[in-house]
Amino acid sequence: MTTVHAHAPVISIRERYRDAVSDRWPVTVMPQPEELLSSWLHRLAYANGVAPKAFARVLGLSPGMWSAALDQRLPADIAYLLYAKTGAAPDRLAAMTLSQDLPTQLLLPLRYNGRRDSAAWLQFCCRCLAEDPQPYFRRRWRLATRVSCTQHGCRLRDRCPSCHGCIAVFDQTELVPQHYCVACGYDLRRAPIPYLSPETRTLDRCIENICSLEAIARAPSGPVLVRRLLGMPGAGGYCSTMILTSLSTAARAYCAERLSRPREWSVDYATDDEKDCKERRLQRLIPPTSDHSAWIELLANALGRRKGRPRATEGNDRGIKLPNLLGAYARMSPGPGRREVQKLIGT
Ligand SMILES: [Zn+2]
Ligand SMILES: [Zn+2]
Numbered sequence: 001m002t003t004v005h006a007h008a009p010v011i012s013i014r015e016r017y018r019d020a021v022s023d024r025w026p027v028t029v030m031p032q033p034e035e036l037l038s039s040w041l042h043r044l045a046y047a048n049g050v051a052p053k054a055f056a057r058v059l060g061l062s063p064g065m066w067s068a069a070l071d072q073r074l075p076a077d078i079a080y081l082l083y084a085k086t087g088a089a090p091d092r093l094a095a096m097t098l099s100q101d102l103p104t105q106l107l108l109p110l111r112y113n114g115r116r117d118s119a120a121w122l123q124f125c126c127r128c129l130a131e132d133p134q135p136y137f138r139r140r141w142r143l144a145t146r147v148s149c150t151q152h153g154c155r156l157r158d159r160c161p162s163c164h165g166c167i168a169v170f171d172q173t174e175l176v177p178q179h180y181c182v183a184c185g186y187d188l189r190r191a192p193i194p195y196l197s198p199e200t201r202t203l204d205r206c207i208e209n210i211c212s213l214e215a216i217a218r219a220p221s222g223p224v225l226v227r228r229l230l231g232m233p234g235a236g237g238y239c240s241t242m243i244l245t246s247l248s249t250a251a252r253a254y255c256a257e258r259l260s261r262p263r264e265w266s267v268d269y270a271t272d273d274e275k276d277c278k279e280r281r282l283q284r285l286i287p288p289t290s291d292h293s294a295w296i297e298l299l300a301n302a303l304g305r306r307k308g309r310p311r312a313t314e315g316n317d318r319g320i321k322l323p324n325l326l327g328a329y330a331r332m333s334p335g336p337g338r339r340e341v342q343k344l345i346g347t
Helices: 015-020 037-047 052-058 066-072 076-086 090-095 126-131 198-210 213-218 222-230 249-260 272-285 292-303 322-332 338-345
Strands: none
Touching (some): 037 066, 052 066, 076 090, 213 222, 213 292, 222 292, 249 322, 272 322, 292 322
């Protein structure tokens, strides 16, 4: 039996001890703006000293694309487990999934057939990753309509420039941050930036700004626009049997490039007066960029401008070609400066 010294310090259990022995995981990670759920899960695993592939077991899931599947559907029991272990509220977790406000028909697929021009499930902007204090992947990088970064204007990538592998952080068995390629360890923040024409960047921004799920669902021409966006590989002369969501970022950028640039061989022989008149007519027909419904109709018609093809509506915009529409959009809503983008890509 031990005797207690009369002057021994008294140890009492205070409230904070309860926190230290709670069921929560030791480190919590704050979701970043527009972060994809899988990206947050990978950061959470890394911060708590668990490699992403092993973290699937912690959540009671099978390996494979476990985190990418949670982006598409977060079961209630997993949401509750994450809430109990991290304190992240269910509505905050739901906001990181893809079920909130992105058109599901335009999402990149989770399957991959290994072809060079096939879609990968996720894209990234190396500039964004390089500037992030803790690099993370954005929700909108899952959309097939996106080929450029909203913030930097530079082209996105969907493959590691070193080994050409897709993003596969869910398969990572090492304890390394998610911006390192799982297959070869390349630091994706160092990836060179591919060239993208200003017209293609404008098309990308235009689609991004007017095509929220809410706007597409409300606009009468919404379903036609979604079909025409999916049909861009055929309209752009790439491949008539493939849809946009089946192609790699490079192939989709090529399609957008073909559609958005004026034809090099088309010479406009109109006089200056005729050109002024055409410009004034164009200005009369173009609504403000805040009128999403009208822009959805204009874009659907411009993407469908082919002989014998029905128009989205019988409005009065007959004759507005996609390059002219994009020129008007660029004047009304200038994006990241061309000089800045060229500085980034080093041309
Ligand atoms: Zn960026
Ligand atoms: Zn690699």
